[in-house]
Amino acid sequence: MKIKQLKIRNYRLLKDVSLSLAEISTVIVGRNNTGKTSLAEIFRSFLSASNKLKYEDFNISALAEFKTAQALYAKGQEEQDVRTLIPSIELEITLNYEDNQDNYGGLGDFILDLDENRTETKILICHQLKDGEIKQFFDGVDPSNPAKDLKVQITNHFETIAFAIDPSDNTNRVAVDLTKVKRVFIADFINAQRGLGDETHKEENVLGKSLGNIFKSSSLESAPDEFKTKSKEINTVVDELQTKVDSEFQEKLKGLLPSLTLFGYPGLSDPNLSAETKLNVESLLERNTRVFYQKDDQLTLPETYNGLGFRNLIYILFRLYEFFRKYQSAEQEPKGHIIFIEEPESHLHPQMQEVFIRQLDKIVCQFEKTLNKSKKWPVQFVVSTHSTHLANEVDFNKVRYFLSKDGNGTKVKDLSDVFNPDSEKNDRDFVHKYMTLTKCDLYFADKAILIEGATERILMPEIIKKVDEKYATGLRSNYMSTVEIGGAYAQRFFKLLDFLELKTLIITDLDSVKEDTAEDDKGKTQSRKRASPVNEGTYSSNTGISNWFGEKIYMDLQAIRAKSNDEKIQGQRCLSFQVPEKDSDACGRSFEDAFILANQGLFNLTGDDDRIHEKNAFDKAKEIGSLGKADFAIKHAIEKTDWNVPKYIEDGLIWLASEVEGTDENIVKDVE
Secondary structure: OOOEEEEEEEEEEEEEEEEOOOOOOOEEEOOOOHHHHHHHHHHHHOOOOOOOOOOOHHHOOOOHHHHHHHHHHOOOOOHHHHHHHHEEEEEEEEOOOOOHHOOHHHHHHHOOOOOOOOOEEEEEEEEEEEOOHHHHHHHOOOOHHHHHHHHHHHHEEEEEEEEEEEEHHHHHHHEEEEHHHHHHEEEEEEOOOOOOOOHHHHOHHHHHHHHHHHHHHHHOOOHHHHHHHHHHHHHHHHHHHHHHHHHHHHHHHHHOOOOOOHHHHOOOOOOOOOOOOOOOHHHHOOOHOOOOEEOOOOEEHHHHOOOOOHHHHHHHHHHHHHHHHHHHHOOOOOOOOEEEEOOOOOOHHOOOOHHHHHHHHHHHHHHHHOOOOOOOOOOOEEEEEEHHHOOOOOOOHHHEEEEEEOOOOEEEEEEEHHHOOOOHHHHHHHHHHHHHOOOHHHHHHOOOEEEOOOOHHHHHHHHHHHHHHHHHOHHHHHOOOEEEEEOOOOOHHHHHHHHOEEEEEEOOOEEEEEEEEEEEEOOOOOEEEEEEHHHHOOOEOHHHHHOOOOOOOOOOOHHOOOOOHHHHOOOOOEOOOOOOOOOOOOOOOHHHHHHHHHHHOOOOOOOHHHHHHHHHHHOOOOOHHOOEEEHHHHHHHHHOOOOOHHHHHHHHHHHHHOOOOHHHOOOOOOOO
């Protein structure tokens, strides 16, 4: 059995979301505070006896819904109608049991339809108002200040119940005991905070505790025979120790105890004390067992002597083994198993992060083969991460993107929907490979900037700083993802950027060229297009610009320069290419040209003719190219930082920082 889809309503940031789970591993990505952890927490709250839902777990919009329901109740509205308005926290789970048709087990309680060809069913778990308690609930809530009273009333009058639902008819539902849900599938969790600090921070023995849990599983009557044998052998050793303790140890201990007569306290008829020491295997393992790493025959090291990254990886593997053994030892075999792993990248270097996510599926196969006689372990992992290395390593069809723009609710988006698997395979493969190779962090960004090359990439932090200081744009307070993609490939990212709903500035070059003729090796006259100053150019060789405006390569240069600011904006994307600086007609064809024209004194441009300035900037840019653009960028990023930002970039960044989107006002026409 596998969990096919989850729907969550009214839980924290997850107001109304739906997401599918991949066959084995699903990776959850997104910016901070978008509800990624809430996905695991709702499972923990519903399936763990120690985690009770409370008022604070409701989505922020629930307060208004409670108020609406209370107002209608006060007006005498029918209780049945009022109940439909009272919010509840819901987790709906769609299960595919295609692999269990020969043995339904606990699933039988959740299959309501009679269609033998159907292999799906639904489980709904709700935290809702108890039947018949609307009056008691609202009578205890002050309408003028409901929040305080709701905290108490929800605790007293809400309950968690479960239903089996016919997937072909949502009205066909049957209440089931929540314990039956826990028998169908089990949920386990590896939290981000794992107590792996060094010894100076009083680290708990996390591996010893995990070992204690493994022993508990092995001691169950339903555990595999070889597993039970090992636990019995451990118990035998402890029993032998207990015999020795009961004889020699107890007698010695008795000699340490004082007689109560020494205290001279009246009324004590029994003046003697005795003591009994009992050995408990679980306590021995959890509290008094330390896991060591074997270095050689003569040396063992405690777990704290390894680096945090290595210990973190060992701990995760240890817990996975523990969870597998718990699944094996369940009294009634669960049909599914879901494991949430939060931020596995903690303390792991980038290569180890990539290896971890690649190996996760293989661990399942290894456990099945070596520990389960090749019997299937129906496990699914849900991994939440902030690591670009880990997120970019997996295929798009395993990634789920959590997006929250207003802080009140989250959308969950399936990345496999971005590119059509047939018609857009090339773009999909290109973008995925590029993100993997460059460790692109678009998943976690607030805004994005696509640039041509290394010069812009090196100078961009200083450029953003200058624009922030000049216009108070606040760009440095955003998490900006700067992607070096070149002019010919930017369009391949547009579908992904739109899917991520990232406001994006594409900074590119005019790349002006002019057409002339030349003789080839055979003496034939051939037409060719060569780079030229903008005033001499007739076309642009930038395919990204041509694509933006729906043209083929070598779009007419004057047509490009005549485009309005509106035409440079498509949704949340803005295209920015070279324009003349203020009070000038000279225009650069590349970043270097534009940089020189924006800083004429710095580069000793002389004369009053813009055409001459443009030609001189063009020549100097060629010289910079021959000497090394990276050296030029580093020099002006670190050593000589007193310069002006080219207008086309300045305008674009002001648009990127603005809140209003899609209007002419977003591109500043004349920067003062």
